[in-house]
Amino acid sequence: MNSDVVLSELGLDQLLNTHFTGRVVRKDLTKLVKEGANVPVYVLEYLLGNYCATDDTDLIEDGLATVKRVLAENFVRPDEAEKMKSVIRERGDLRVIDKVTVKLNEKRDVYEAYLLNLGTTGIEVDPRIVRRFEKLLAGGIWSIITMQYLYEPGQRTSPFIIDRLKPIQMASMDMDELLKARRQFSDAEWLDVLLRSCGYEPKQFEDRVKWHLLCRLIPFVENNFNVCELGPRSTGKSHIYKEVSPYSILISGGQTTVANLFYNLATRQVGLVGVWDVVAFDEVAGINFKDRGGVQIMKDYMASGSFARGRDQINANASMVFVGNINQPVEDLVKTNHLLAPFPEAMIDSAFFDRFHAYIPGWEVPKMRPEFFTNQYGLIVDYLAEFLREMRKRNFGDAIQRHFTLGKDLNQRDTVAVRRTVSGLLKLLYPHEEYDKEAVRRCLVYALESRRRVKEQLKKIGGMEFFDVHFSYIDSESRKEEYVSVPEQSSGGLIPGGPQQPGILHAAAGASSGRLGIYRIETQITPGTGKFTVTGLGLNSASKESIRIGFGYFKANVTAVSAVAKPLEFDYHVQVTDLLSKGPSTGLTLLSFLGLSSGLLGVPAQSQLVLLGTMTIGGIVTPVDNLAGALQVSRDAGATKVLLPKVNAGDFGTVPGELLARFQTSFYGDPKDACIKCLGKD
Incomplete structure (x- = not known):
């Protein structure tokens, strides 16, 4: 038995400790010291990595005690800020762990620091420190700081002084070491290592x-990668972007400005996209730019990685991440709306969403429970973060071809999006670039699905411009073409199969919106005397009138369909349901006539049939304006049969053949003809 087999039998923990000596930590230790310490995981694991990066139980216990002592003595708790200030004053200096943010005081021409937990402001900072660590100016960074206290009578500036500042991150990264170690793990084991490390x-x-x-990590390894993830609460969507890397910033609440995010014209400083690898927006429903044009600048940046401010064209590499909540079952939402509905109205724009390279289906990720978090070994997160950052310098985009x-x-x-997603997945799984055709295929299928999910929503928002959603790939050797679908699109439609009750009918029509x-x-x-009521249309009088016109035509003409019909011997109640919540429609006159006829005659409409077109008060058929769009909406709703005006036959050239082939099509020339064909047997 060779040594590799022996190591595999010893398990993932032993593999990690053997090949990543000093680079791993037991993740239950992180949870142990995290309690009561309101700091990101990468800060805690930086300390644990210094003292507990071993599998020796005794050394771990000693190291854990040291970490706890460091946190107790040096970590600034907000409720003990005044006590820490007093200690610094009495001792003269003290090392503290805190988040430091720096601003330029233009009036005094000095850099001044703000310490988050200590609550001190106006601390002068050496410009050399600021030039070395620019992220101090953009969101701040957690650091180990040596604070001094020097007060002189009459002093107007803060007596606190930052003597030394060391960001909590690795000093260097040996990629050769990591690539060599990666070769000792199978593909499945390495995937588990990445997840454990998170x-x-x-x-x-x-x-x-x-x-x-894994897809949540792609923005860390791919420059200018745009991804969104929407799903239920408590699935850990924002955890990665807040806790795992010092190169990522999470904007909570969504409030931001163009100056903060992109470029400040007054100070001529690049914003967050210029100093962070990943800019993530939490709770997308609350995204709001305080200045006009913010969304347009974001669109430009997401498309090209650059934006214009003043006379300058500025390039940046930050990936953009959008996470948020879906508050209803996705099975219902996919039938009635698009899956990007949680975004604010100002962002419901097909051009904006078309910039997304991938859409992670957050509804498929279970809500986090205690057992979902590991107690085993994983890479120290700042080591992981440095590895991810190094991979941004490489490009695996040519693997597909x-x-x-x-x-x-x-x-x-679409092609750019798929290539970037494949590149990101390969960087994560095969940083040593030793992957085969099957590995590329797995990544390609996931990338195609992730991009198609974006395109399916664009089709609902933007119409036929985005009809081409049937994504596929072709094997260069066998020339076999494989299609990739999205699981949620295969759920049942709004128009059910099987026989319906008489009087129930569906139509695709233009809404007032x-x-x-x-x-x-x-x-x-x-039984009654011919009374008529209609509900479901609220106070919209125009839509109600279109239904009443249909009722009037029904009373006068239903006997042309059936000589035995006696419409005045009954009362009629019609309920209209707007299945897609698009607003009331005035194009339901013919639908009203057909539904009333079906109900009176006791004959159901054909199953999964949708009516297109309407009629005037005199029974003249009105053609469909947007035939391709109406057919696509009908198809998405689950229709397999369509009844449309004969005059629209000449518009078939505007409809993609693949869409047209999905329907059994019937034509009508007048309302009576429509009624007979609607009520015909399946």
Whole structure:
């Protein structure tokens, strides 16, 4: 038995301690010292890595005691800030652990620091420190600081002085060491190492969930990678961007300015995108730029990695991450709306969303429970962070073309998105660049799905411009083409299969909002004298009138469909449901006539049928304005049959053949013809 097999049998912990000696830490120690210390994980693991990076139990116990002592003596707790100030004053100097943010005081032409937990402001900082660590000016960094106290009578400046400042991050990164060690792990083991290093217990997750968690790391290894993740609360969406790397900043609440994020014209300083590797927005529903044009600048930056401010064209490499909550079951949302609905109205723009390279389905990640967090060994997170940052300098984007070509439905922006996602996944899993065709295929399938999820939402927002969503890849050797779908799109539609009750019918029509909607009419008929009521349309009189016109036409003409019909011997109640919540429509007159006829005659409409077109008060058929869009909306709602005006037959050239082929199509020339074909047998 060779040594590799022996090591594999010893388990992942032993593999890590053997090949990453001094670079690993037991993650349960992090949780142990995290309690009561309101600092990011990478700060704690920096200390644990200095004292507990071993598998020797005695050394771990001694190291843990040292870390606890350092935190007790040097970590500044907000409720003990005044006590710490007193200690610094009495001793003259003290090393503290705190988050330091620096601003330029233009009036005095000096840099002044603010310490988050200590609560001190106006501390003068040596310009050399600021030039060396620019992130002090953009969001601040956690550091080990040697503070001094020097007070003189009449002094107007702060008596506190920062003598030395050491950011909590590794001084250097030996990539050759990491690449050599990576070769000792299988693909599955290395994936588990990455997840463990982030604090997760991989044994608790299915493979698909592991890939979603891995995708959260792509912004750390890919420059200018734009990704969003929406899902239920408590799935750990923002954890990675806040806790795992000193090169990432999480903007909570969404409030920001162009000067803060991109460029300050007054100080001529680049904002967050110029000094952080990852800029993440938490709670996307609350994103709000205080100045006009912020979203447009963001669109420009996400498309090209550059933006214009004043006369300057500025380049930056920060990846953009958007995380937020979906407050209803995705099965319902995908039927009635798009999956980007949680974004604020100002951002509901197809051009903005088209910049997203991937969409992580957060609803597939389970809500975090204690057992989902590991107690085993993983890489120290600042070591992990340095590895991820080093990988930003490399490009694996050409891996696809060695084995595959992309299908015809992918445009240039789709292609760029897929290549970047594949590159990011390969960097994470195969930093040593030793991957085979099957490895590339796995990454490619995930990348195609992630981008198609974006495109499916664009199709709902932007219409036929984004119809080409049938993503595929072609094997360069076999020339076999494989299509990649998104699981949530295969859920049941709004228009159910199977027979319906008489009086129930669906139509695709334009809403008052200008968008296309799907409307269901349900008719209840009871013995009476021909009375008519309609509900479901609120106070919209125009929409109600279109239904009443249909009722008037029904009373006068239903006998042309069936000679035995006696419409005045019954009362009618019609309920209209706006299934896509697009707003009321005035194009439901023909739908009203057909629904009432179906109910009175006791004959159900054909299953999964959608009506297109409407009619005037005199029964003249009105054609469909946007045939391709109406067909796409109908298809998304689950329709397999469509009934449309004959005059629209000439518009088939505007409809993609693939979409048209999905329907059984019937034409009508007048309302009577429409009624007969609507109620015909399946």
